[in-house]
Amino acid sequence: MTRSRFAVPTSLHWFLLPALGLVLAACAPGGQAINNWPGVSAGEDRLYVAHGSSIYAVDLEGDELWRYPVEPVRDRNFFAAPAVADDGMVYAVAYQGMVIAISPDSGEAEWQFPTTDGEYGAADGRIIASPAVAGDILLVPTDGGRLFFIDRHSGDLLRSFEGSGQLWSPPGIDGETAFLASLAHTLYAIELSTATEIWSVDLGDAIADSPTIEDGTLLSGVLGASLIGVDALGGHELWRAPTQGGVWGSPAVADGQAVFGDVEGNVYALDLADGTVLWQETPGEAVTTSPVIVDGRVILGFENGALVAYNLETRSRDWDETAAGPILSDPVVAGGLVVVAVTSDAALLQAFDATTGDPAWNYLPAASR
Amino acid sequence: MIDAVWTNLILNPMVNSLLLIYQFLFHNFGLAIIVFTAIIRLITMPLTLRQQRSMEKMQEMQRSKRWQEIEKKHKGDRARIQQEQMKLYRESGVSPFGGCLPLLLQFPIIIGLYQAITRALPTVPQALLDLTKHIYPFVPASLIPLNSHFLWWNLSQPERVVAPEVFGFGIPLLTILVVATSFLQTRMTTPPSGDSQGAQMSKMMSLYMPFLFGFFAYSYAAGLALYFVTTNVMTIAQYAALGKVNWRSLLSLRGTS
Numbered sequence: 174m175t176r177s178r179f180a181v182p183t184s185l186h187w188f189l190l191p192a193l194g195l196v197l198a199a200c201a202p203g204g205q206a207i208n209n210w211p212g213v214s215a216g217e218d219r220l221y222v223a224h225g226s227s228i229y230a231v232d233l234e235g236d237e238l239w240r241y242p243v244e245p246v247r248d249r250n251f252f253a254a255p256a257v258a259d260d261g262m263v264y265a266v267a268y269q270g271m272v273i274a275i276s277p278d279s280g281e282a283e284w285q286f287p288t289t290d291g292e293y294g295a296a297d298g299r300i301i302a303s304p305a306v307a308g309d310i311l312l313v314p315t316d317g318g319r320l321f322f323i324d325r326h327s328g329d330l331l332r333s334f335e336g337s338g339q340l341w342s343p344p345g346i347d348g349e350t351a352f353l354a355s356l357a358h359t360l361y362a363i364e365l366s367t368a369t370e371i372w373s374v375d376l377g378d379a380i381a382d383s384p385t386i387e388d389g390t391l392l393s394g395v396l397g398a399s400l401i402g403v404d405a406l407g408g409h410e411l412w413r414a415p416t417q418g419g420v421w422g423s424p425a426v427a428d429g430q431a432v433f434g435d436v437e438g439n440v441y442a443l444d445l446a447d448g449t450v451l452w453q454e455t456p457g458e459a460v461t462t463s464p465v466i467v468d469g470r471v472i473l474g475f476e477n478g479a480l481v482a483y484n485l486e487t488r489s490r491d492w493d494e495t496a497a498g499p500i501l502s503d504p505v506v507a508g509g510l511v512v513v514a515v516t517s518d519a520a521l522l523q524a525f526d527a528t529t530g531d532p533a534w535n536y537l538p539a540a541s542r
Numbered sequence: 543m544i545d546a547v548w549t550n551l552i553l554n555p556m557v558n559s560l561l562l563i564y565q566f567l568f569h570n571f572g573l574a575i576i577v578f579t580a581i582i583r584l585i586t587m588p589l590t591l592r593q594q595r596s597m598e599k600m601q602e603m604q605r606s607k608r609w610q611e612i613e614k615k616h617k618g619d620r621a622r623i624q625q626e627q628m629k630l631y632r633e634s635g636v637s638p639f640g641g642c643l644p645l646l647l648q649f650p651i652i653i654g655l656y657q658a659i660t661r662a663l664p665t666v667p668q669a670l671l672d673l674t675k676h677i678y679p680f681v682p683a684s685l686i687p688l689n690s691h692f693l694w695w696n697l698s699q700p701e702r703v704v705a706p707e708v709f710g711f712g713i714p715l716l717t718i719l720v721v722a723t724s725f726l727q728t729r730m731t732t733p734p735s736g737d738s739q740g741a742q743m744s745k746m747m748s749l750y751m752p753f754l755f756g757f758f759a760y761s762y763a764a765g766l767a768l769y770f771v772t773t774n775v776m777t778i779a780q781y782a783a784l785g786k787v788n789w790r791s792l793l794s795l796r797g798t799s
Binding site: 209210252268299301316338339341356357358377378379381396397398419421436459461501 | 687
């Protein structure tokens with residue numbers, strides 16, 4: 174019996190509906206891309222940038238020294254800025270839950286630490302945060318809420334701390350204490366030698382970045398639109414300064430001021446003592462980065478690619494430049510340059526003179542070797 | 543432009559509704575997905591019913607004596623058969639695409655629902671930033687991050703196997719539920735087909751489509767698999783409430799004809 178091409182099979186409807194939806198959803202906006210937030214960190218004479226499937230070492234002239242791995246490995250993505258120890262060792266984390274110690278000279282792995290059996294997803298093993306170095310210990314927070322204490326020379330697991338919620342930022346270190354922020358609203362003080370909790374405090378909103386530590390005060394921005402001062406010894410909230418938008422990055426501190434931006438595009442300078450606003454400007458673009466301070470200037474990167482230097486004394490703009498793409502991760506300072514990681518066809522790293530803002534160089538990795 | 547319209551008219555309202563439901567359901571995102579899916583199904587019920595009625599009319603026509611005569615009379619002449627069948631559609635006032643329009647209208651809702659679930663559970667910084675930018679002022683920012691754990695699943699990640707230590711091998715339970723409910727839904731809601739080719743097609747789809755959905759469920763975030771299970775169960779319940787469940791087809795091992 175012949176069936177007309179116009180006769181739609183009845184059961185097809187119920188199947189086509191979600192199936193086509195899935196196909197279209199894959200093409201439509203809303204996917205969670207993991208390669209558009211490159212992180213950069215600075216060593217003594219070089220920079221390390223995590224992007225895509227590689228870690229790139231670049232000298233202060235913008236020339237590539239090495240990349241790890243030499244050939245890209247499937248299902249391994251780097252975007253958290255690597256940690257650099259005093260002896261130069263580089264510690265990179267892959268999103269899929271892997272920690273790798275890389276020799277700064279050869280660019281080869283010295284050890285790697287699997288936080289899971291390999292695949293991300295198993296046992297909440299993804300890693301979003303950069304690791305942090307505390308003496309001989311490497312601290313690695315995971316998306317599953319655990320902070321690993323790893324012997325940074327051997328890669329052996331020493332101990333771990335079980336926090337609550339997702340840990341997306343490296344702990345801040347002050348002496349024998351690590352201060353760890355959780356997206357699940359909690360700020361922890363953890364004893365480094367035992368991995369035990371000293372205190373914890375619920376700040377009421379998600380904390381996306383590690384706290385800035387200044388004179389016994391922890392400064393934590395929360396996505397619920399505040400910057401909060403917390404007593405580092407006891408974990409008591411000292412003050413809370415409301416902002417217009419969520420605060421993603423950590424403040425930079427100089428001359429008794431804490432300077433930071435929010436996602437609504439405001440820049441604030443607060444009095445460290447009580448959190449009152451000293452000055453505020455509204456450039457209008459989201460800030461997700463922590464500012465850096467160089468020679469009396471505070472430099473902020475914006476989501477629209479703007480890089481602005483404010484003079485801390487005059488509270489005016491010293492210079493502003495525009496990078497080739499969005500600046501989402503923290504800028505770093507090295508050799509008189511301020512360097513930002515961006516995702517664009519023109520550059521992965523861009524260096525600007527920290528005093529004048531003049532562009533110094535761009536680095537874009539060759540597609541393949 | 544299209545992005546902005548899509549985001550503001552479909553995606554943002556859905557994401558914020560999902561967050562509000564989550565807030566009222568004890569911060570349980572699994573329950574929020576189930577209730578949200580149920581609400582969406584209720585809202586789109588008129589479209590579903592219209593589509594169903596249209597398909598029934600079409601099937602009645604395909605089983606009619608005149609339809610059979612056309613196929614018999616012009617056997618081998620495909621163009622002529624189609625021409626005559628179109629004529630019959632016009633005379634009967636039935637549109638062959640009548641079942642498709644409501645279906646197409648539901649596409650944005652389904653896509654939006656999928657995107658809302660994935661957007662509400664950010665797994666990377668960029669996704670979290672996007673989420674914070676799209677929350678309405680009356681939705682508390684303190685809801686973020688959502689608790690993505692429901693029973694033993696992490697809804698933001700693809701499903702992993704359950705209890706490997708008990709059985710010696712892992713069981714992808716949610717995937718199995720998706721396959722089982724998809725199979726049941728197809729068998730129970732597919733009316734008997736008027737011709738053997740249609741019956742064969744229905745039978746084939748009732749076999750392979752559940753596995754396709756199982757593949758989706760295993761590969762995508764578990765929240766989506768939960769949506770699949772919910773929507774399958776609701777479809778069966780909806781058909782049962784309307785007295786349209788094809789029990790014979792479910793019990794028959796020989797297909798839907």
